[in-house]
Amino acid sequence: MAYVWAFVVGGAICVVGQLLFDVVKLTPAHTMSLLVVIGAVLDAVGWYDPLVDFAGAGATVPITSFGNALVHGALTELQTDGWIGVITGIFSVTSAGISAAIVFSFLAALVVRPKG
Amino acid sequence: MAVKSTGRGSRAYKPVSMSSKEYQAFAKSREPSRSVWTNCLKAFLVGGIICAIGQGVTQFFVAVFHMTSKEAGNPTVAIMILLAVILTSLGVYDKIAQWAGAGSAVPVTGFANSMCSAAIEHRSEGLVLGVGGNMFKLAGSVIVFGVVAAFVVGIIYWVFGIGAWHDITG
Numbered sequence: 001m002a003y004v005w006a007f008v009v010g011g012a013i014c015v016v017g018q019l020l021f022d023v024v025k026l027t028p029a030h031t032m033s034l035l036v037v038i039g040a041v042l043d044a045v046g047w048y049d050p051l052v053d054f055a056g057a058g059a060t061v062p063i064t065s066f067g068n069a070l071v072h073g074a075l076t077e078l079q080t081d082g083w084i085g086v087i088t089g090i091f092s093v094t095s096a097g098i099s100a101a102i103v104f105s106f107l108a109a110l111v112v113r114p115k116g
Numbered sequence: 117m118a119v120k121s122t123g124r125g126s127r128a129y130k131p132v133s134m135s136s137k138e139y140q141a142f143a144k145s146r147e148p149s150r151s152v153w154t155n156c157l158k159a160f161l162v163g164g165i166i167c168a169i170g171q172g173v174t175q176f177f178v179a180v181f182h183m184t185s186k187e188a189g190n191p192t193v194a195i196m197i198l199l200a201v202i203l204t205s206l207g208v209y210d211k212i213a214q215w216a217g218a219g220s221a222v223p224v225t226g227f228a229n230s231m232c233s234a235a236i237e238h239r240s241e242g243l244v245l246g247v248g249g250n251m252f253k254l255a256g257s258v259i260v261f262g263v264v265a266a267f268v269v270g271i272i273y274w275v276f277g278i279g280a281w282h283d284i285t286g
Contacts, residue, residue, distance in 0.1 A: 002175070003168050010167025010223065011160035017218035018159035022152045028221055029254060033261040035222060040265035044272070046281065052186060057170030060189040061196055061223045062163070063258065069190075070266035078270055079278045086270030090263055093190070098259070100194040101228045102251065104201040109235035109247045112205040 002056050009051070009058030032063055039067030069093040155217050162212065162219030170196050170223075193224050200225035204232040230254040 013035075020031040039062075042048040048068040051059040059065060070090050077089025091098065134142065173195045177188035203209040209229045213220045220226055234253045238246035252259065273281050
C-alpha cells in the first residue's frame with residue numbers, strides 16, 4: 001500500500017508541475033523554484049510532515065521536499081541554538097541531497113563526454 | 117518585443133508580408149497541438165513511478181539499516197540522485213524527460229539531471245570555469261529560492277516563537 005500512495009502523491013505533485021508548465025506557461029526554472037517555495041511554506045504551516053508519514057517517498061522524492069528540508073533544518077536549529085540557528089541550520093538536513101548531486105555530477109563530468 | 121524594434125520607423129527591417137502579431141498567430145496555428153491532459157497523464161505516470169522506486173529505496177533503508185521512514189528520506193534522496201546521474205550520463209534521462217515533461221523534472225532526479233547535464237555539457241570549458249561555474253546554472257534558482265524561503269520562515273518563527281511550530285507539528 002505504501003507504494004500505491006507514494007505513486008499517487010508523487011504523481012500528483014508532478015501533475016501540479018505539468019500544469020504550471022502548460023497552463024500557467026512558467027519556465028521549468030520558475031516552476032521548480034515555485035514548488036520549492038510551496039514545500040517550504042507547507043512545512044512552515046506543519047502540513048509536510050503528515051504528508052511524508054502518509055505518502056513516504058511520494059513526498060520526499062519530489063523537489064518540494066527540498067523546501068521542506070531547508071525549513072526543517074532552520075527551525076530545528078532555531079530551537080536548539082537560538083536566532084543564529086536560522087542561518088546555520090538551513091542546510092543541516094539537505095546536506096545529503098546537495099552533496100550527492102555535486103559530487104556525482106562532478107565525477108560524471110570527469111568521465112562522460114557530451115552527446116550530440 | 118519584435119513589434120517595437122520593427123515599428124520604430126526603421127524601414128530596412130520592415131516586415132515584408134506579415135505583421136509580427138499576424139506571424140505569431142500563424143506560427144501558433146502551425147504548432148503541433150499538445151494536449152494538457154496527455155501531458156498531465158504522462159507526468160503522473162512517470163513521476164509516480166519515480167516516487168514508487170524511491171519508496172522501494174526507503175523500504176530498503178528501513179529494513180536493512182533499521183531507520184524510521186523519516187530518517188530514510190535523506191539517504192533515499194541521495195540514492196535517487198545517484199541513479200539520475202547515472203541515467204543522465206548514459207543519455208537515457210533526457211529521453212525520458214522528453215516524453216515525461218514535469219514527471220521527470222519535478223522529482224529530485226530532475227534536479228540532479230539539470231546539474232549533471234550542465235556539468236557534462238560545459239566540461240570542455242575546463243574544470244573550474246566550465247564544470248564548477250555552470251553546474252548550478254539551472255539548479256541554482258531552486259537553491260536560492262528555497263534558502264530565502266526557509267530564512268523568511270525561520271525569521272517569522274524567531275519573532276513569534278518557535279513553540280508555535282511545535283504546536284502545529286505536534
